[in-house]
Amino acid sequence: VQLQASGGGLVQAGGSLRLSCAASGLTYSNYVMGWFRQAPAKERELVAGISSAGSTYYADSVKGRFTISRDNAKNTVYLQMNSLEPEDTAVYYCVARAGNGINLSSRYYSTWGQETQVTVSS
Secondary structure, eight states, rough: OOOEEEEEEEETTTOOOOEEEEEEEGGGGEEEEEEEETTTTTTEEEEEEEOOOOOOEEEGGTTTTTTEOOOOOOOOEEEESSOOOOOOOOOEEEEEEEEEOSSSSSGGGGGGGGOOOEEEOO
């Protein structure tokens, strides 16, 4: 099972980025997909999650600015990030877990993609 993330980078405050995560080696449509992030000296947090049925979760800090979506035909999940703020600067991780529930705890996600750095300058 492998998750290949892409799309991070450096952007000015107010700008946008789109993260992508392509999954392989799993029955993608049966998995909850999500994005965690971890900023320096902060705990890892679930930013957004999407169930196999399309239900979504967003952290309060990103509601109205970030949108998670999935393309089951391409085994890919996306995180569209708009109106980025310096506080969004973090390492982002794509995650997957079998089942239907979006769980906020990282320990429930068995599959992790590589680090993707997002830096928002003020």
